Amino acid sequence: MQLTGNALCYGDNVDTDVIIPARYLNTSDPKELAAHCMEDIDPNFHQKVKLGDIIAAGSNFGCGSSREHAPLAIKTAGVSCVVAKSFARIFYRNAINIGLPIIVCDGNFSDGDTLTVDLTAGTLQNKTTGENYTFPPFPEFLQKIITAGGLMNAMAGGDIA
Amino acid sequence: MPMTMTQKILAAHCGRDTLAAGYMILADTDLVLGNDITSPVAINEFQKAGCDCVFDCGKIALVMDHFTPNKDIKAAKQTKKVREFASDKGIPNYFDVGEMGVEHALLPERGMVTAGDLVIGADSHTCTYGALGAFSSGVGSTDMAAAMAYGKVWLRVPSAIQVRLTGKLQKHVSGKDVVLHLIKLIGVDGALYESLEFTGEGVAALTMDDRLCICNMAIEAGAKNGIFPVDDKTLAFLSDVGAKTPRVFAADVDAAYSRVIDIDLSTLESVVAFPHLPENGKTFDEIGDVKIDQVVVGSCTNGRISDLREAAEILKGRKVAKGVRALIIPATQKIWLQAVKEGLMEIFVDAGCAVSTPTCGPCLGGHMGILAKGERCVATTNRNFVGRMGDPQSEVYLASPAVAAASAVMGKIARPSMLKD
Numbered sequence: 001m002q003l004t005g006n007a008l009c010y011g012d013n014v015d016t017d018v019i020i021p022a023r024y025l026n027t028s029d030p031k032e033l034a035a036h037c038m039e040d041i042d043p044n045f046h047q048k049v050k051l052g053d054i055i056a057a058g059s060n061f062g063c064g065s066s067r068e069h070a071p072l073a074i075k076t077a078g079v080s081c082v083v084a085k086s087f088a089r090i091f092y093r094n095a096i097n098i099g100l101p102i103i104v105c106d107g108n109f110s111d112g113d114t115l116t117v118d119l120t121a122g123t124l125q126n127k128t129t130g131e132n133y134t135f136p137p138f139p140e141f142l143q144k145i146i147t148a149g150g151l152m153n154a155m156a157g158g159d160i161a
Numbered sequence: 162m163p164m165t166m167t168q169k170i171l172a173a174h175c176g177r178d179t180l181a182a183g184y185m186i187l188a189d190t191d192l193v194l195g196n197d198i199t200s201p202v203a204i205n206e207f208q209k210a211g212c213d214c215v216f217d218c219g220k221i222a223l224v225m226d227h228f229t230p231n232k233d234i235k236a237a238k239q240t241k242k243v244r245e246f247a248s249d250k251g252i253p254n255y256f257d258v259g260e261m262g263v264e265h266a267l268l269p270e271r272g273m274v275t276a277g278d279l280v281i282g283a284d285s286h287t288c289t290y291g292a293l294g295a296f297s298s299g300v301g302s303t304d305m306a307a308a309m310a311y312g313k314v315w316l317r318v319p320s321a322i323q324v325r326l327t328g329k330l331q332k333h334v335s336g337k338d339v340v341l342h343l344i345k346l347i348g349v350d351g352a353l354y355e356s357l358e359f360t361g362e363g364v365a366a367l368t369m370d371d372r373l374c375i376c377n378m379a380i381e382a383g384a385k386n387g388i389f390p391v392d393d394k395t396l397a398f399l400s401d402v403g404a405k406t407p408r409v410f411a412a413d414v415d416a417a418y419s420r421v422i423d424i425d426l427s428t429l430e431s432v433v434a435f436p437h438l439p440e441n442g443k444t445f446d447e448i449g450d451v452k453i454d455q456v457v458v459g460s461c462t463n464g465r466i467s468d469l470r471e472a473a474e475i476l477k478g479r480k481v482a483k484g485v486r487a488l489i490i491p492a493t494q495k496i497w498l499q500a501v502k503e504g505l506m507e508i509f510v511d512a513g514c515a516v517s518t519p520t521c522g523p524c525l526g527g528h529m530g531i532l533a534k535g536e537r538c539v540a541t542t543n544r545n546f547v548g549r550m551g552d553p554q555s556e557v558y559l560a561s562p563a564v565a566a567a568s569a570v571m572g573k574i575a576r577p578s579m580l581k582d
């Protein structure tokens with residue numbers, strides 16, 4: 001599967017409190033959550049994010065709370081993929097479980113760079129700089145969850161054991 | 162194959178004799194937890210998938226603690242959804258206003274977790290129960306939905322960092338200082354995807370409340386779980402609260418660890434984590450005059466009776482500084498009542514503190530003590546991220562109950578030895 005989008009860049013330790021502040025967690029409506037996505041780290045995020053954009057961040061992306069509202073808000077805001085040097089573990093599993101593509105890749109990205117990701121081939125191209133990267137495929141076990149279209153489907157279909 | 166304590170518990174829950182770090186497993190859960198924020202999302206997923214029955218209504222706990230007593234209409238709608246789900250599925254362990262408490266203080270107190278259990282919760286601080294010799298870890302709402310339906314969770318078997326403790330803590334230094342010190346050492350992603358396994362002769366001197374506080378903040382180092390060996394104190398605690406018969410697992414002596422960290426408890430001092438990461442710990446020789454506006458004593462980290470006793474000992478006969486709001490939030494109803502019986506409430510009110518019914522409240526910037534732009538709070542909670550307690554330009558300083566109480570009196574970040582008389 002291929003994704004192309006423009007990079008929105010952030011640093012290390014982007015936590016779930018800035019991805020979706022707790023003051024908005026009195027709802028689980030994905031659209032309402034998306035309207036406040038990244039608000040405390042980037043107040044203009046909601047205006048500038050375009051369908052297909054790719055978040056490119058540093059290490060430990062999504063640290064903090066277990067709130068699945070965080071990947072849900074990112075996904076609903078139109079982001080097609082998150083690329084980071086590393087992910088906090090609960091964010092990582094939430095993204096897999098709900099089908100938000102995430103990639104571990106230590107690359108050089110600037111705001112607005114056009115990135116093309118091939119999830120199957122494990123390649124990422126920065127079209128703006130011409131740099132190419134590869135990233136490791138998901139373990140087979142997780143691949144089954146992704147292929148099934150998320151955890152609930154995988155469990156119902158007995159795909160993982 | 163030698164295994165860590167965590168690996169042994171995981172092996173026992175997926176029917177294998179041995180496991181090694183990196184294996185992916187589907188494990189049986191002994192308890193599945195959710196709160197008023199994460200359960201509604203899990204219920205959506207559960208219903209969307211067409212699930213009808215829960216795997217075992219006795220092995221699910223739903224605790225309405227974050228925005229309760231309902232802070233607004235939206236929050237009321239969320240708890241209502243969970244209340245109706247619990248009643249529809251016949252889940253007895255649904256805890257609402259009047260009997261609820263902050264989930265990670267409530268579950269151990271009600272004997273709902275025992276040594277050797279595998280617990281998952283749609284709340285990142287579910288790692289707290291490692292103090293009882295259980296494997297417990299935070300997951301997301303879809304994980305919770307799958308576990309409610311099938312009683313299973315997928316896990317990647319973690320490697321472990323061994324934390325060897327020696328010595329004994331000094332007065333007014335507590336579990337909070339131990340864990341803030343550890344996070345300062347290894348960083349907020351220092352234990353990413355790993356277990357933190359605590360061992361050594363220093364364990365025996367730590368109270369159960371200290372151990373619960375330490376495991377609670379394992380997630381702040383990125384860890385999957387924190388875990389303590391089971392000793393006489395653990396067994397006495399479990400029997401007091403009427404927990405199920407414990408299953409005691411111990412790490413093999415030749416288990417492999419990715420790293421070993423030694424901490425001499427007797428050398429530790431009070432640590433304060435400065436904004437905006439729990440790894441920004443400073444000791445008092447590095448802290449100047451930092452004026453504050455609010456103090457919070459509470460949360461799943463430090464809202465237990467020993468925390469309230471510590472704060473009361475310092476506040477007794479003293480007054481909260483003018484211009485400082487001091488909030489005391491007992492973590493459960495039982496702790497609240499115990500504080501009344503011991504006369505702690507009178508001490509707090511005399512000192513000028515406000516005492517609240519149990520709630521997460523300000524810990525996550527929900528309600529009951531939100532900060533305005535530029536305000537500073539010393540809190541016994543566990544996170545000081547940007548905007549955690551209110552305005553993105555407010556600041557949270559994480560500290561022990563002793564430091565929080567002394568700071569309330571001084572109007573600036575302080576430890577008990579800085580108080581006059």
Ligand code: SF4
Pocket residue numbers: 226227263264265284286460461462520521524525542543
């Ligand atoms: S007290 Fe704070 S950290 Fe603990 S469960 Fe509540 S919001 Fe989370």
